[in-house]
Amino acid sequence: MINELAGKQAPKEILEEIDALLKSYYTNKPDAKEQTQKVTFGTSGHRGSSTKSSFNENHILAITQALCEYRKNAGITGVMHIGIDTHALSTPAQITALQVFLANEVACKIAKKEEYTPTPVLSFTILESNKNTDILNDGVVITPSHNPPSDGGFKYNMPNGGPADTDVTSLIENRANQILQNDLVDVKLISKDEIFNSSFLEVCDFITPYVKALDTIIDMDIIKEANLKIGVDPLGGSGLEVYKKIQEIYGIKLDIVNEKIDPTFSFMSCDHDGKIRMDCSSKYAMASLIKLAKEYDIAFANDPDFDRHGIVTKSVGLMNPNHYLSVVIWYLFSSRNWGEDLGIGKTLVSSSMIDKVVNSLDKKLYEVPVGFKWFVDGLYKGTLAFGGEESAGASFLRKDGSVWSTDKDGIILNLLAAEMTSKLKRDPGEIYQEFEEEFGKSYYRRVDAPASFEQKAKLKNLSVEDITSKTLANEEIENIYTNASGNNASIGGLKVTTKNGWFAARPSGTEDIYKIYAESFINEEHLELLIKEAQALVSKSIEN
Template sequence: MRVTCSPKDGQKPGTSGLRKKTKVFMSEGYLETFVQSIFDATGGAKGKTYVVGGDGRYFNERAAQVILKMAAANGARRVIVGQYALLSTPAASHLIRLNHADGGIILSASHNPGGLEADFGVKFNTANGGPAPEAMTEAIHARTKVIDEYFIADAADVNLSRIGTQEIGGMEISVIDPVADYAALMENLFDFDAIRAMFARGFRMRFDAMCAVTGPYAREILENRLGAAPGTVVNAEPLPDFGGMHPDPNPTWAHDLMERMFGPEAPDLGAASDGDGDRHMIVGRGIYVAPSDGFAVLAANAHLAPGYRDGLKGVARSMPTSAAVDRVAAALGIGCHETPTGWKFFGNLLDSGRATLCGEESFGAGSDHVREKDGLWAVLLWLNILAERTESVSEILNGHWRRFGRNYYSRHDYEALPSDVAEAVLATLRAKLPELPGQEIAGLTVAAADDFAYADPVDGSVSRGQGLRIVFTDGSRVVLRLSGTGTEGATIRLYLERHVAGPDGLSEEVQTALAPVLEAAETLAGIRSRTGRAGPDVIT
C-alpha cells in the first residue's frame, strides 16, 4: 500500500540514530517517513535481509510491527526479529554479521529513560553490523527532507511471541530467541569453565540490568551457564518504562548498586548495563572503576581470555576518553587510534584489522567480535581476568596504576541547556583557541588547543568539529563537546584529565586531584557563569 506523506521536521540522526520523545515517534507518519527514508537512502529494500529488534521500551513492539510491514511492502526478502521484538544492540550487530544481512534497524534510545513521556529512538546499522557512517546518515537525512510517500503492507500483525517462521506478502519473517546466538558467541570468546569454577569457589557478584534488555542475556549467561547464584541478576525483567529507572550505568543512576558495593556485605564484583545493553559499569568491593581505567585494564589483560590469546592488533579510543589505554598500547607495541565520539568511527579500524579493542569514556567498550560496544561482553572479560589472576578488582586496578601511572579523569554533564546558550559557550571558547598556546590559565600552561578533526586512515574521510581540546604542558587536558544523545535542549560534556606517574599520588580522591584542571576549564569556558548553573547535573 502506498501512502502519501510530507517531510517531518527534525529527522537528522545524531551519533546513535534518531532520538526523540516517544510521542513524537508515535505521531502520524513520523516513524514511517523515517524508516522509508532509510530504505530509500540505502538503495531500496528489494531482495534484502534485515535484522529488527530493540530494548523493549515503550512503543518498541508496535514500532517493530510497522517496520516489518514496511519492509514487506518495500520488497525485502527476509527479516530476522527477536522474540517480542527484543534484541540488545550488540546481539543485533552479531545477528547481522552471522546471517550476512544487509543491515538492521535497532529500536532504542540507549541509556535515555523510557515510557510514553520519555524517549524513543531508531538507528540503522549496515551490513558489517555497525552504525551507519556519517555519509549514510547524511543521505538518510537528505531523504527525510523531500520524502512524499511510504509503503506499508495492509496485513495483520506478526505473532512476535512465537519463535519460528511466518510471512507477510511473500517476505519471510524469522522470530528467534534473542539470547541464544549471542550467548554462543560469548562461550567462544571466554573461558566459561574457569569462570564457572570461580563462582563454585564462592565468588559473588551483583549484576543490575536496570529493568532493561540485558536482563534475559545476563540471567541466561551468568546464572544458567556460569553458575552464579540465583538472584545475581537484579532488575532482570525488561519493562517499557525501565521500572521508572534511568537506565544509564553510572554512579549517579546506578546508586543502589554503588551503595551495596561500598557496604559491609559487598560482593566481589558489581556490574550494570544500560537500556540497550551496549554500556557497562564495573565496581569492585569498595572501589569504582572509571570507564577509561576499565578499558585500559581490559586492553592490558585481554590475552587472558581465549578469544584474545593471540594478542591485540591495536586499540582505539574516542578523543574525549582518557589516554590511559595509550600507555598500555605503547607497552604492548601496538597501534592506538584516536577517533571522534561515536561507535561508527571504529568500524573501519575493526574491519581493516587495525584495532581489536575499542573504548569510549561513556561506559562503552567492545572488540572485533561485533561492530558495537558491548556491555555484557565487557563484564565477562572482567570475570575471565578475575578468574585467571585470582586477585580482587581493587588489587588489579591498583597494580595497573603502579605499572602505568594513573590518569585521573572525570566527565561533568550540564544537561538540558537551552541550545543557543550551549552553542554560545562552545563558540566563544572556539574563537579563543588560536591564542591560547603559551598562556597560563589557573596555574597551568597551555601547550596546544584545537577543534578536533579526524582523518579516517582507511577511507580518507575527514570529520571536523568533533570537540574542543586544550592540552597543558603537564599533560592535563580539558575537552568540551555537545552531546548528540539527548532529546531535550543541549548537553555540554566537560572532560577533565590529569596523569600522575606514581608511585606516589595514586590514591587521591578524583575530584580533588582534578580541581586545578576544573578551575582552568571554568576560567576558559565559563560554563557555570554563562549558563547560570551552580554545577553539573551528572558527574562520572
C-alpha cells in the same frame, strides 16, 4: 548540583505515564519545520520523546521509508534484522517500521513476541548472516540506550554490523525530513493486521546463537571452574534472557538480582539529577547493586539495550568506565595471542590513563572523535583489537583475532570482568589501583553547561586559531586539536592538552548544552582549575 532523589528509588510521582506516552506516539504530529521535531541522527541514531513530538509514528514512517530507499540505491537486498529494547516506545516503533519495510518487500527478521534483542546481539547476528554470501544483510536497533523511560530511539546498523557513519545517516536524515515535509505521501504502508501474515517476515531466535558463540571470545570454562559468586542486574533491559541462556548453556551460576521488565523502570534508583536514567556507569543509578558489592566476587549491570557495561567490585565498588577500560586493555594484551600490529582505539574524551597503559604495552593508540562508529572499520577488518569510549561502551576481537561485534557490547565486557577475576584472583578494581601506583592518579570529570543552538554551532566549528591563550591551569598549552589524532576526523569541538592535564569541549547532539571533559594527573584542585578555565575559554569563543 546533585538532586535530593539521587541514589534513592524512584518515587511514584515521577514515574512515566505509559498510556499517555503511547497515545502521544500516534496522535502527536511533528512539525517538520521545527528544529526540535525534525529527524536528527546523532552519534547513535534518532532519539526523542513522543510527548515532545520528537519521536512519533510519523518519524518512524519517514525514517523507515528513507532507509528502504537507501538500501535499494546501495544494493543491500538481504535481510533486515530488527531488534528492540524494553523502553515503552520501542515496541510500537517496531510495528510502524515493519508496516513500511514489509510494504517495500524488505525481508525482515524479528525476535518472537515479548522478547527483546540487545544491540550487541544484533551486531553479531548481522556479521554472522553476511558470512559466505554475496547478499548483504543489515539491521535496525530500536532503542534510546540509557535514556529516560519517556524516550525512544532508532539506529541503523550497516552490513558490517556497526552503526552507520555520518555519510549514510545524513542521507537518511535528509530524505526522512523531506518525506515528513511532504506529508508522508511517499511512504509505502501495510496495515498492522497484515504484518504477521507477510511472507517477508520471519520470527527467529537471535539470542541462542550469540550465547553459544561466547566461548570464542570469553574463557567461559575458567569462569565456571572458579565458581565465583557473580551478581547481575539487567536494569530491566533487553538482555535478561541472555544471562538466563548463559546459565543454561555454560552452567555458570549467576545471581540475577532483578528480573523485572517494567517500562516505567520503577525499580531504578534516580540519577544525579533526580531523573530515572538506566545509566550503568552512574553511582546514583546503580545504587541498589553497589549496596550488594561485598556479597559478590564480581557484579555487573547493563543499560536497556546492553551496549554498555557497569562493573561493581568488592575492592572499589562501581568502577569508573575509564578505569575499567584501562584494565581491560592491559588484560586482553596479557591473555590473548593476537598479532603484533593490532591497534587500540579510544575516544578523545577518554582518560589519558589509557594512553599510559597502551604506551607501556608498546602498542599503537588510535584516538578518534566521540562515537563508536569510528571503530567499526578497524574491528571489522581486524586492525583494531579493541575500541572503547568513556561512556562505558566497548568491544574487542575474538580469541583468534577475528571480528565478534562492531557495535558496543556490554555483555562481553561484563563477562571479561568475571574471566579476569577468575584467572588472576584479583578483581579489576585492585588491578587499576596498581596502575595508579605506577602511572599516577587520574582526576577526571565531565560537566555540562547551557548553550543555544547557535552557540553549539559555533563550538562545533571552532578552529585552532580561536584559542589565543598560551597557558591552561598554570601549565603551557602543548597542543590544540579540532581534529582527532587517530583518523583526522573533525571533533565537532576542540581538545586542549598540557603536560599534566587536558580538556575537551563538544556540543550535545540532543540537548541545549555543551559538554566539557577534563582530566588532571596532579590533584583535584588542578582539575577544578582546568574546568573553570576551560569554561571561560569556550564561553569567550562561542559568545563572540
